[in-house]
Amino acid sequence: MYPGAHLDTPDKPAVIMADTGVVTTFAQLESQSVRIARTLRTRGVRAGAHVAVLATNTARVFDIYWAAMRSGVYLTMVNWHLTPGDIAYIVNDCGASTLIVDAALGDVATTLVPSIPEVGVRLSFGGTVNGYDDLDAAAARESDTPPDDQPRGADMLYSSGTTGRPKGIKPALPARQIRDAGDTMIEMNRTIWHVSAETVYLSPAPLYHAAPLRTCAAVQALGGTVVVMSRFDAQKALEYIERHRVTYSQWVPTVFVRMLTLPAAVRDRYDVSSLAVAVHAAAPCPVEVKHQMIDWWGPILSEYYSSTELNGLTLVDTPQRLAKPGTVGTPVLGVAHICDESGAELPPGTIGTIYFERDELPFEYHNDPEKTRAAIHPDHPTWTTTGDVGYLDDDGYLFLTDRGTFLIISGGVNIYPQEIENATITHPDVLDAAVIGEPDPDLGEAVVAVIQPVTPVDEIDTEQLAEAITDHLRTQVAGFKLPRRIEFTDRLPRTPTGKLVKRELAHQRPDR
Template sequence: MYPGAYARTTPNKPAVIMAETGETVTFGELETRSIRLAHHFAAIGLRRGDHVALLTDNNPKVFEIYWAAMRSGLYLTAVNRHLTADEVAYIVDDCGAAALLVSATLGDLAVAVAERTPGLTHRLAFGGEVAGHVDLDTVTAQYPDTPPADQPRGADMLYSSGTTGRPKGIKPDLPNRQIDEPGDTMTEMNARVWGVTSDTVYLSPAPLYHAAPLRTCASVQALGGTVVVMGRFDAEKALEYIERYRVTYAQWVPTMFVRMLKLPAETRAKYDVSSLQVAVHAAAPCPVDVKRAMIEWWGPVLSEYYSSTELNGMTMVDTPEWLDHPGTVGRAVLGVVHICDDDGNEVPSGTVGSVYFERDVLPFHYHNDPEKTASAQHPAHPTWTTTGDVGYLDEGGYLFLTDRATFMIISGGVNIYPQEIENCLALHPAVIDCAVIGIPDPEMGESVLAVIHAAPDATPGPELAEEITDFLRGTLARYKVPRRVEFSADLPRTPTGKLVKRTLKDRYSIAV
């Protein structure tokens, strides 16, 4: 199950279509280009287990690069294009990338990253010229389009921002099989659970550096389906593309549902979305009323799953089950769910605790961080792992999430970790103490709020708030910068100095 099989049977069928322009890459073209790039990776000395990094917007080249890495036994790290140059450079260095591939649309960022990663010798650009980078199409044109004799399956190694302020690479073991052999978890699940076949037309409205869009698009292509990629999400355009391309399968985050529901009724009614057979959503909790409204509009096609970039486990729930258990994220379909107290003891159904998934083997480790890997493991069962979520199981085994153990903020389906922002705030001379929390936001799910204890010689108010946010914009990606800044001289801390964020959330949160 990989796209090359369809290059032989249906070479002219679209493997990917860019929704806005109609630009198409066929299965035949995808196979040829990924083979040539695989030959180049080998020619520059990359071998199984080496790493390549990718910095791009939503572009069809993503899939040529992805499949070249997958058929070369390489780890591919897709980097969030909204990060600053310093943040990108850290990830490129930390993953040990031997090559970096960049889109010319991000040329300025790529040049800035190059200045910060002088030891990286292999840099390729596509879609235009980027100073200091070799043109991807030019360099790969010299290679044959016959597959290498050995094509060991690679894997992605994506980064999840760490609560200590540095992102961590989530590194799975490389599979012990060739590219054309079955065994990929996401591909098999897409076929078995969501019925993906070569007739599937999948709409991807999210950034391809995220785990779910990247892995799902690849799975659809591996099963012979067509992927339709939006350059960026737009609520009305998404409906237009469902109708235009007769989309059968799409994946969303709840913020996208909210934005589509906010369209005027006459706008929503003018698009035919009846081709949709499955509308999957994940990445963030979906408000019950929002989900009910989507079911009323689109019918019983919604399917929700709960998982993580770590892919340590997964739960799933379809529409009829959810209507019987509103608010649930489903029952386990990958791994076994255990709810444990702070000491690691399992708790009865209905009792809130940390969510662990039991697997036969440890499914991942955090790159260059054995302590963080160990902290994710159950104290008595090393193959039970948690990503910090808190919830409970009902009597039927349905999981309900109640909180994030680390107070991670999920805004528009994107994970934001307060500690990273707090570390930057602490560097501002007007900040004595600070806390960053997520507060309810009717569109994004949560938005970022910074609470500042100002220095005695500083004047709290709008001008200082703007000064602080300007300071953060020079250090952090835009989506991490607080949308709101409040000032308080009584940040709640325990006698040992621990910040009591629940008190702050109660103080500043308002109803959605």
Template sequence: MYPGVHAATNPDHPAVVMTGSGRTLTYGQLDDRSAALASALNGLGLRKGDVVAMLTDNAAECFEIYWACMRSGLYITPVNRNLSADEVAYIVKDSGASALIVAAAVPIAGRVRELAPDVAHAFAFGGEVAGYASYDDLIANAGERLADQPRGSDMMYSSGTTGRPKGVKQAMLPIQIDQPGDPITGLLGGPFKVGPADVYLQPAPVYHAAPLKWSGAVHALGGTVVMMEKFDAEGALAAIEKYGVTCAQFVPTMFVRMLQLPEETRAKYAHGTLRLAVHAAAPCPPDVKQAMIDWWGPVVFEYYGSTEQNGITFISSPEWLTKRGSVGKAMIGITHICDDEGVELAAGEVGTVYFERDIRPFEYHNDPDKTDEATHPQHGTWTAVGDLGYLDEDGYLFLTDRKAFTIISGGVNIYPAEVEAVLTLHPDIYDVAVIGVPDEEMGQSVKAVVQLKDPSAASDELAQSIIDYTRERIARFKAPRSVDFIAEIPRLPTGKLVKRELEKLYVPTGV
């Protein structure tokens, strides 16, 4: 399935609606413009396996570019618009992009072109940008539709929260665009029964894997994607009511921001049309998830996956209430927990999370060593992305943390996500991160870095009360030994915590 199927039967049905501007892109328009762009790129010499880099804000054109790549066998590489020009240029060049398409609204677009002059073709939409030709002219002058439409794929770059971004190149499916086979479309159309009557709220930056691919799957199934230009807690609630949203996807930080709204604000907006509120991308503190289920009812679903898309687990609200803290059972791949030597562990034992597939589903672009590191030493189709967790006796997966973030204090492993979960809904805390810092006696000690709702409340007494609050709820050895107050916790627009930025403040200085 793809937009052309729905354009043929219901061309005026909205495929994309922007919440801020109200701009609408119908299925007829999405099909025509993506087909024209695919033809135009082919006319420039791009062929199956070539790469198109995309640097934009949340705009309807993102889906024209996405579907042009999907219907012509190209890789699409969306690039985080919040990176520096140097970082963007690195990704564009590392990906080997043959074409670069940018939004004029992205301030660094011109500078990126200067830093990546070897990209053969560059186009801008939404205005003129030095060094770029017109995107609209490219489409307007396109040739006939392509008869051969091999399904394309994506090469996303990791967020770089633990190092330099790396390209995750997905295996390309050996199918045409109108043939089944895409696993995300299969999940949404199967267990979740997404179809033309559904309205999907997309509040996150579209340059990340889940927002782009899940929106694409909704288009494949004929639904409407309602996209926010930028997430705003009250704006998301207003959009749910205004557009009759039936499905939505959030990250836990978005849940926290909505829960932090005054009760009278939350009560202003109806949410009765919601039948599926999915969250992912980061561990969700159990108390936060419980609060969302109490508010919205048993429509909250969670999945665990990664940019590498090597496997996915799901869990419903009723399941989670009996398996509190779990991220569910695998729906794509088979889950295995292994030690550092690759030996599979028994239920309840913490180790590296692997997913088994029929083939290795991805490789790290230009980095075969890293691809090998992600592959199980004995099983070439089992892959891992560095997450730690365990399976219970019923096969439910529980995550503990990223391996890179584990704190080893006095020889004992402490998982920051567990401590952060305790502190997330503390009445004085707006945001929090937990890191390990050097300790002469213990090797590392636990530090909580806190952004307060009221910065003027910072004091030694409040720091001690936060430590005591944690000790009352989890084992004392896991509680912070120190608390720092800062103006803002560094997060990506997706809500993902950038711990390496915090570690720079402490680890190099030995604090």
């Protein structure tokens, strides 16, 4: 299914921008996405090509998304908070022949041009950007009659790898037309969370992330309305739920915490009774936070565990989670297996690497066959893992216990320490560096850097050095990756072969 299937209600809102109230109807979404699809064809973009998009939270994202989906191309949304170097890396690595940018990001878009020589088609919307053609003007010249041949495209989103460099997660392109059913995310939303034409979905998260993008698209495909926040604000989220009579929403635990810290009088001011389903994922939710949300919103919380790779998915509803605190549920996509380092399957209650079994290999890492091979079980070619660690209980419920790559999840965002460590070590006063996560009541985890300076700790001004290191990192990594705190030590724990023992480092710290 797709938005054009709902033209029997042409004036129904497909998208409402929450902060401005601007509406995109299903008729407009259909017309605009067809025009953009034709613009891409006019410029030589064919099925199987890659289109990258750099955009803020704007309704135009969906025009472009559905244009890509009806053109048989891969769509890569790029996190605009990244450094220009990281953005250019993703655009180049995905093999984009086309880059579409939001004029609101015109400065960074202009700086990218010399770094993306293979991108032959550069388009901007919402204004003029140097080095880019005007997408709005080009699309206006095209017909909005859908072509007969509309092969289904797919997203190819990026998730950081063990080296800290982002890696594209590439699915196979569907062998069907945009009009045909069969999309996994659409079917899961329809059958699990009962999404329909009556659904009003609130999206408070950045649209370059997998879950918001895919869920918004699924709601539109099923005829529902998407309400998009340009950025998250705890009180405004409650206001929008009341104003738009939101029935379905998706969150990360961090925003639960921020809503719960609002004064009771503020929380009680808003009617959230329209909510039928509140989904959360991306990071483990503290038991107490979850209980407070259930007390406030009722037994409507639905938690899932998955990944951008979408190799599997588990689900747990409120009664199940209350009965089994800490579980992320039972599989609804794929079959879960827990295996040891050799690949042998482990019995219930035993901790090991989490694999999901599917009928066929669900993805590959773009330009990284070695990482793809590492994600596949040594004996079962359709069992894959993202490196997470946990166990199944006797009833088949999955519990997460660790992350095999020391991934930090801060505010629902994946942060890989090695990138920050590599940047930190280039500071002339740093001899060694380790980056770890620590529990944080607001973000879930906060980034902490532990530094071994060149000069012994008791001989330096640690506050001054911490400021200098932070200033240095601002030129190297995105702002959300900056350490919340920097500590100093005269020795970091390493093995004789030089491997950093992060578990030992964490256990040595008195606040862990």
